[in-house]
Amino acid sequence: MAKATATKPKKTAIKSKTKFDKKTYLDWYEKMYLMRKFEEKCGMLYTMQKFGGFCHLYIGQEAVAMGIVEAIGKGDKVITAYRDHAFPLAMGTSPNRCMAELYGKTTGTSKGKGGSMHFFDVEKGFWGGHGIVGGQIGLGAGLAFAEQYKGTKNIVVCMMGDGAVRQGILHETYNMAMLWKLPVVFLVENNNYAMGTSVERTTNVTELEKIGASYEMPSFTVDGMDVESVCLAIEEAATRARKGDGPTWLDVKTYRYKGHSMSDPQKYRSKEEVAKYKGIDPVQTVLSVIKDKKYATEKQIKDIEARVKKQVEESVKFAEESPIPKPSALFEDVYTQEDYPYIVD
DSSP states (O other): OOOOOOOOOSOOOOOOSOOOOHHHHHHHHHHHHHHHHHHHHHHHHHHTTSSOSOOOOOTTOHHHHHHHHHHOOTTOEEEOOSOOSHHHHHHTOOHHHHHHHHTTOTTSTTTTSSGGGOOOBGGGTBOOOOSSTTHHHHHHHHHHHHHHHHTOOOOEEEEEETTGGGSHHHHHHHHHHHHTTOSEEEEEEEOSEETTEEHHHHOSOOSGGGGGGGGTOOEEEEETTOHHHHHHHHHHHHHHHHTTOOOEEEEEEOOOSSOSSTTOOOTTSOHHHHHHHHTTOHHHHHHHHHHHTTOSOHHHHHHHHHHHHHHHHHHHHHHHHSOOOOGGGGGSSOOOOTTOTTOOO
16 A cells, blocks of 8 residues: 655745735635535535435645635636535635535536536636546636637636546647646646545656646646645746746645545555644644634634534525426526537438
């Protein structure tokens, strides 16, 4: 069994002069605590068979989502794989809509048609979770091409897991993205395991940062357990993209505390390894900064936590009371064009 160790990465992206103040840290804690509690509730509800399908929890990786959302702006877009619950929450989507989507209800982010792996909130800039491994890589580049074509300064953050890095579409997309200097940040949420298979067992190139070298794509390794590090790396990459200098490749080292999905027995890693990573829990790290710098009193922290817990409980009630789609919904939201000119009778 290949073992991962909870150590800081050797390289980090060059840091900017961004300052992170009291307001920022309190906002981070509330949103990251929401991600954590929402996912814990999802895990419990799934085991109670309140909803079905696959369910991939984000517990342990919250610093990645929070760092990205902190660094991007209005008009920018995010697209990811199927471990996607945390991003819309971080971007401001109502927990009610997210929970309703898990329940398959009409009030969900995808009207109950997508489920756990296909959250969407285009109004917030979240262009979805995608169930096909690596499928979102080409889509992310396509979104970036659209922004370039329209002449905006918007950028796209396109994420994937370390397993998707072995897909052929990555190489085709990276070649084109660098050739056309598309405004996209490619980011691997490298949690060490593709389902239950470690990076070391699937590739000879274990430092995933090196993959960008073939395309002369600026590439960095980033501490994905630290929100500031993620934010600064995205900020720098976004600046490069907005200037027209093209893509950046970020190997963001993170860790999931739960299995690949709810059906994962996790026999491929030891309890000791998980415990080591829990020692650098990103949610607790943010809370520690708040306490160390006296950004909030114990009562204020408890108030934040109580507010979040209430939101999560309300989201469950909302989901359970929302209507299920009617059979006719199968024929809605399907693209058709009556006068499509390329069909011959």
